[in-house]
Amino acid sequence: MKKKLVHLTVNEEYHELYISPRKLLVEILRDELDLTGTKRGCSTGSCGACTILLDGAAVKSCSVLAVQVDGAKVTTVEGLADGAGLTPLQLSFLDHGAFQCGFCTSGMLMSATAFLNEDPVSEDIKKGIQGNICRCTGYNSILRAIRAVAEGKYEDEGR
Amino acid sequence: MIHNFNYHRATTVQESLSLLEKFKEDYKIICGGQSLLILMRQGLVAPENLVDIKSVKEMSYIDYDPKKGLKIGAATTHREIEKSPEIKKNYPVLVEMEENLASVQTRNWGTIGGNLAHGDPASDPAPILIAMTATVKLANTNGERSLLLEDFFVDIFETALEEGELLIEIQVPVPLKKSAVAYEKFNIIKNHQGIVSVAASITMAEDGIGCKDARIVLGAAAATPLRAGEAEQMLIGKKIDTKLLASVGKKASEECDPVSDIHATETYRRALVKALTIKIMKKAWEQAKTSGRVGGKHT
Amino acid sequence: MKKHTYTVINTPIHNIDGIAKITGRAEYTFDITLPRMLHGKILRSPYPHGEIIHIDTSKAERLKGVKAVLTGKDTLGRKQGIWRRFKELCDEEILARDKVRYIGEPVATVAAVDEDTAEEALDLIEVEYNALPGAFEPLEAIKEGAPQLHEHAERNINVTRHIEWGDVDEGFKKADYVREDWFRCSSQAHVCMETHCAVADYTPEGKLTVYTSTQSHYYIKVLLAEILGLRENDVRVISRYTGGGFGSKFELDSAQFCCSILSMKLCQPVKIVLTREEEFSATKRRTPMFYYIRSGVKKDGAFLAKEARVFTEGGAYTAMGATALYLTGFFQSFPYVWPSYRYDGYRVYTNTAPTSAMRGFGAPQATFCAETQIDLIADELGIDPIDIRRKNAMYPGYEVPGQATIQSCGLGQCLDKIDDWIKSRGKLPPNRGIGVSAYGFMSGGIFNWFDTPYAFSSAVLQINIDGKVDLFVGSQDMGQGSNTTMAMICAEELGVKVEDIRLHMGDTETCPVDLGAWGSRETLMQGNAVKMAASKAKQQILEFATAKLAPNIVYDLDIKDGWIHLIARPERGLSFYDVVKEAIRGKDGQPIIARGHYTPHRKGMISPAYSFGVQAIEADVNPDTGKITLKNCVTAHDCGQVINPLGVEGQLEGAIAMAAGYGFTEDLPMDEGKILNPNLVDYMLLRATEMPETKVMEVETYEPEGPFGAKEAGEGLTNPTAGALGNAVFHATGISIKNLPITPEKVLNALKEKKNK
């Protein structure tokens, strides 16, 4: 199988990668770019642990071939905050204990970030993370964390 | 494990069609790939050639004309439909359906054309589009043809698409006066695939009492999205009341041909078809009586 | 009750692993890559029962990129099991040599340069089987003439259990009302978000290092050493972050074993990550149970006698199923005073994936059956569901004859709080009901079937020159937050800040032995060990401080928030950090080191302490479709002294999601031993959209056996939900479903049946 050249801007860093077309975006992020914050929890596009932002929209990186997104802009959990800073959402996750084992957390943060960027109405928060499975928390702490940010409680915090 | 394939990216419809023509023997079309990639990963689908039409910009559009109706390019994402102000205004039930289709992530990348071409009897958009008398435009290098969406579904995971043919557009007519469409999907976990779904359209006669036309379309209740023709006939020309709707629901449950699987037995699916048909018909009927608008929610 | 005031305990503290987790920097086993690392895959049996006639690996070995293909013949052929004290219960080879007993049982393993190549190689391994008829249901498998799985287990009986106290026969004679019910409790998958995985790295020195996602690195170390023929301490197990456990990750698994033998063969690191499908069909799962319960009560609802019998579907091997069989029997009587009780449990081998520990450990099944029956009894006698529970509730000081002594118990207050909440709901709309369920659970098991000679929990701490405390614990944080709990206990006892604690865990080479995170044992057992270590270290510091402060000898010193002071005159004191410097100097340059340990002695048969609670669920039932919608879930909960409120809340809400799933959406249907929904499309986990509003009401008690009065707060919370849900359906519709999960189809059928009557 012929390898293809793919151009990706990941967390504001530009990459030219020579990849096999059968590689999924999540595999490129994890295996080629060492961005292991993005997880995989299933192979059926069900769990959302691999959620990243693709040109600003939440997408499951296990359900996209990397060749298909040539030229795209990708944000992973590692790109949420600069350096040692944290985003308001990350701070809120800490304050609300919105994670336990943490394996779904990256995907959850990405879904929630996309949701908050899209001018949220607080009753819709459940819909915003409907595509993400968390086996530990029962979701309510996550919803509280996102709601607190949506309601502007973290406006002066974060980077 | 995804088997090896040759990857071909098309950027125009023409380019796509030539690629399909060229790989007649063995290809698969990928757009959003939200269903296809799962099958490829399981090794159930292993095409020699993968033709990627995700970058065909000319197939991604939502076009509404108050006279001609709605045209949606096949590569339009679910999310674009969900967020379209035109669709929200004129076909709100489509938005309602989209909001309950899989996850945000899937809707952000998955496309309407991909969903329909997958040929899944549990497709979310299919029943509702059929209830709206939607047609699909198919093209190959020789030209185009149009087909009623209800004729597009041939068997389970099998469509009318011929070799070299591409689904390029979905067309929905202008809503008729005194008509309404309603939809409901039954599942245990919201946004999961429907255990069954029912879409119904009702057009009232000029007098606003009799039923001029009715469509009842069932999802996941047969090998393809299914029109409950006999149940529809029971309504046409009749004055609708709750008693009639009860027998219509019963008829629809007899007409369908569902399977038993781990999520529900055939008997339970029939019971659901009955309950949902009654509920959805009632909803459509009440809206049709009072409004000229297609859709589930009043604005 | 004496009111305790704490500096750290009972304040919401950020999870100490939190920043690593929310920035994606936490490195799970899933993320580990070592130089020269190979990838492994496991070939699994397609047959539920069969003899392996021949395995030909030659084609697979010839595939480019394949480094090794191993079968059971390449192993020592040792049978292993976690019930090490009982030879017969060590019945699993992991890599089958002669016989396969369930679909998904490993038969060969491959290491290759990448995952795709390894997977391709699996297809090239030719295995010739002689398929045998299988036994799939326990009630069938136990019959004369059913296919027998193991030579030693006549009629497929794996383990039996008997518990009895009081005069049951006499109790039934005195009863005004006797009720018998039969229940079927379904299976459930753990669905850890991180599937089982391991990276093994064997070096020619004879040392094996295994990175793995586990709940107990100690168990894995010992079990691996035994099956591989190594000395215990030639095996090092590292497990820093574990992506969920829920009971599925403290036994030796196929990923750990297979990558270890591959690495030992190749002297190269090998990584195996199970796919989600393997995780569903070939790891262990919750034990399905067939329950018969007979209860005798007085007219006024007073409990007299109970008899319970259960057959559990064991699957192909013992695993932790023997413990589940015992605990389900014990918790069947919980949390009530039954003057007489008799339990007989039988675990039966079947040709299905082994059943084992899962959050609640047999108790959710028992609680569902018991609580469903109690509501039926109350209904029959015209007694309020809260009243009948209150009348029979356990109380502080109650002794379960021959089994356990209940010290702290806030069950009565929990019932009161839930009663108030129910009353506050007023009249409910049609088709809505509120169901309650009481529950209790243990705080760590006392049993030692593993045969460890070590203390059940140990901790070591070292105070450095800058006042930073290195705390070494053997406990495993799999998400439940035990790292934070231990840091808090240490900080409180030592009188320093949580930030002063540097916690070290998840490495058998540097951490002392702890049995791991299962059976709700960490807070109490590891917590006690940490508290003891901290207390001993504190003593050493106070000796120096006393010398320095030279107080009147009758004065006591204490440390709070880094300030060493006279308790009677808090303003007179010294900085902890200054004293530490001097103390180290005074100890000839040695840092302050202390050790702590905990092993329960003379604490009954089950556990040193028990948590209690009552849960109410408000739910709607759609009469046309049978669909259940959860509205509210309110829990009054006694976990002793809360250590970290943020952690307790998370455990409680998480338990509700998992236990409600067990109650009405999750199941593992099978056909001839084949699991039909081994993926997250068909296996229905609750999502955010299904979660009801949750409310937690803490009832604080002080558990004398626990650190700072704390006890269990995580696992027991999975016990009540299915029963409360079933009772909500009962009160909404008058139908009682005794067969889990309570699916809409079952509800609709029962509604129809009721209508036709």
Place this chain on the structure above:
Amino acid sequence: MSYQCPVCEKIWPDTMELARHVFGVGDQTHKDWVNSKGVNFIELLLIQTMEPGNKGYKTLAEILERDAKKVEES
């Protein structure tokens, strides 16, 4: 008067307790001892579980009453 387990020699206050012990341990040697008395260990278990009245234990207790070694209280 106490009773001694014929297999592992543990002492029990009465034959019902001893019967429960024999079933509770249930290993091969205990099973063999029961089977040697002309009854089937597993049949006794099944009777115990499927039918009310503690029948399995009672049957075994009677056998033990007859055949187990009696020990005087010390």
